[in-house]
Amino acid sequence: MLTCKQFLQELNDYLDPSIDPETKRHLESHVAACPNCFVVVDTTKKTLQVYKGMEPQAVPEDLKNRLWAALERKIAAKKKVQA
Amino acid sequence: MSTTPVTFDESVLVTKAREGDTAAFSELVNRYQSKIYRLAKHITQNDEDAEDVLQEAFLKAYEHLGGFQGNSRFYTWIVRIAVNEALMKLRKRKGDRTVSLDEPVETGEETVKREIAVWEDNPEQHYSHEEMRAILDEAVQSLKPDFRTVFVLRDIEELSTEETAEALGISIPAVKSRLLRARLALREKLTRKFKRKGEDIFANL
Numbered sequence: 114m115l116t117c118k119q120f121l122q123e124l125n126d127y128l129d130p131s132i133d134p135e136t137k138r139h140l141e142s143h144v145a146a147c148p149n150c151f152v153v154v155d156t157t158k159k160t161l162q163v164y165k166g167m168e169p170q171a172v173p174e175d176l177k178n179r180l181w182a183a184l185e186r187k188i189a190a191k192k193k194v195q196a
Numbered sequence: 197m198s199t200t201p202v203t204f205d206e207s208v209l210v211t212k213a214r215e216g217d218t219a220a221f222s223e224l225v226n227r228y229q230s231k232i233y234r235l236a237k238h239i240t241q242n243d244e245d246a247e248d249v250l251q252e253a254f255l256k257a258y259e260h261l262g263g264f265q266g267n268s269r270f271y272t273w274i275v276r277i278a279v280n281e282a283l284m285k286l287r288k289r290k291g292d293r294t295v296s297l298d299e300p301v302e303t304g305e306e307t308v309k310r311e312i313a314v315w316e317d318n319p320e321q322h323y324s325h326e327e328m329r330a331i332l333d334e335a336v337q338s339l340k341p342d343f344r345t346v347f348v349l350r351d352i353e354e355l356s357t358e359e360t361a362e363a364l365g366i367s368i369p370a371v372k373s374r375l376l377r378a379r380l381a382l383r384e385k386l387t388r389k390f391k392r393k394g395e396d397i398f399a400n401l
Contacts, residue, residue, distance in 0.1 A: 125376050149312045153383065156315055159390075160383045163320065164351055167332055169230040172250070180229065180251050187255055188218055 115143045120150050124157065210270045214261050221261070225254055228271060231353060232278045238348045239282035241337055242289070249285060253278035268359070275353060276363040279345070286341060311384045313391035322390075335385040339378055346371055347378035 115123075120143045126132050127140045144151050172180075204212075204223065212220035229250065236249035257264075257274050264273055320328055336344055349360040350371070361371045 121380070122376070125372060125379070152312050152314055153380075156313075156387055156390075157379055157383045159315055159319075160379065160386050161351055163328070163386070164332060164382075165354075166320075167329065167352075169234040170329075172229050172233045176233075176247055176250070177229070179247075180225070180254060183251050183255060184221075184225070184258060187258055191258075 114146065115140070117143075117147060117150055120144070120147070121153070124154070127154065128158065128161070206270050207266065210261075210264065210266060214264070221258060224257075224270060224274075228274055229254070231271075232274060235275065235278055235348060235353055236282050238333075238336055238352065239279065239341070239345055240285045240289075242285070245282070245285040245289065249278055249281045252281045256281075268362075272355065272359050272363070275349070275355065275359075279349070279363050283345070311387045311391075313387055315387065315390040316392050319386075319390040331386070331389055335382050338385060339381055343374050343378035343381065346374040347382070350375050351379070 120127075120140060123136075123140055126136060127144075132140075144154055204220070206224075206227075209220045209224050213224060232253055233246060233250045236246035236253075237243070240246050240249060253274060256277050264270070316322060323331065336347065339347065345364060346360060349355045349363060350357065355363065357368055357371050357375075361368045364371070
């Protein structure tokens with residue numbers, strides 16, 4: 114059986130949905146027997162969930178306006194060169 | 197600038213933008229600006245730098261659109277530009293202490309963390325949206341830049357391992373080991389916040 118340390122080295126693979134079934138079974142046998150690693154797996158999953166659930170904050174309006182202004186200058190300059 | 201309907205596929209927008217359709221380019225900016233801004237803030241940890249990065253990234257993208265091959269997603273391409281800009285800012289700000297993403301980062305002992313406790317069922321319900329955001333941002337901020345950057349690209353921006361390696365110019369094993377370290381460190385930090393009360397004696401490792 115894997116040690117906790119060995120299991121944790123493989124944690125990313127374990128959390129990867131595309132893991133091959135045999136590796137998954139091998140890693141699962143450790144989780145099933147080890148309450149600590151079970152908790153680590155569960156809380157790592159939750160960690161990833163809370164980050165994935167976080168919507169990007171809207172870009173502040175004045176920053177958006179500055180970005181547009183800069184782009185418009187760039188576009189105008191490019192057109193001038195092409196003309 | 198007018199807006200091209202959002203129904204267009206990214207590659208159609210890129211093609212139109214390359215042909216000189218500025219509305220199509222505007223739509224690409226609209227689509228990705230908040231993600232690029234978030235990425236820039238996470239990497240630079242500084243509002244002013246993040247603003248510069250956002251602007252520089254889109255200006256450079258516009259300038260070099262003709263050189264964009266189209267064999268990767270536009271999003272990955274703009275992310276790569278933004279990451280480079282952000283890392284440059286970070287290096288400047290750190291002065292002599294160069295932030296290197298190429299040097300190997302040791303892994304090992306530290307990966308086994310000891311904070312073992314189950315979480316409250318729905319930590320989100322215990323905090324307001326803003327408090328939750330502050331907790332998550334603070335945890336990311338506490339990571340070293342090497343780990344933070346990989347975590348942000350893989351788990352927040354949802355780039356693949358390969359795309360992350362390409363964007364940062366590091367190897368795939370390096371992405372994997374940094375991601376593992378980052379995930380475990382964040383789990384550890386969030387557990388201190390979100391653990392169910394009275395269960396912190398759970399640890400018996």
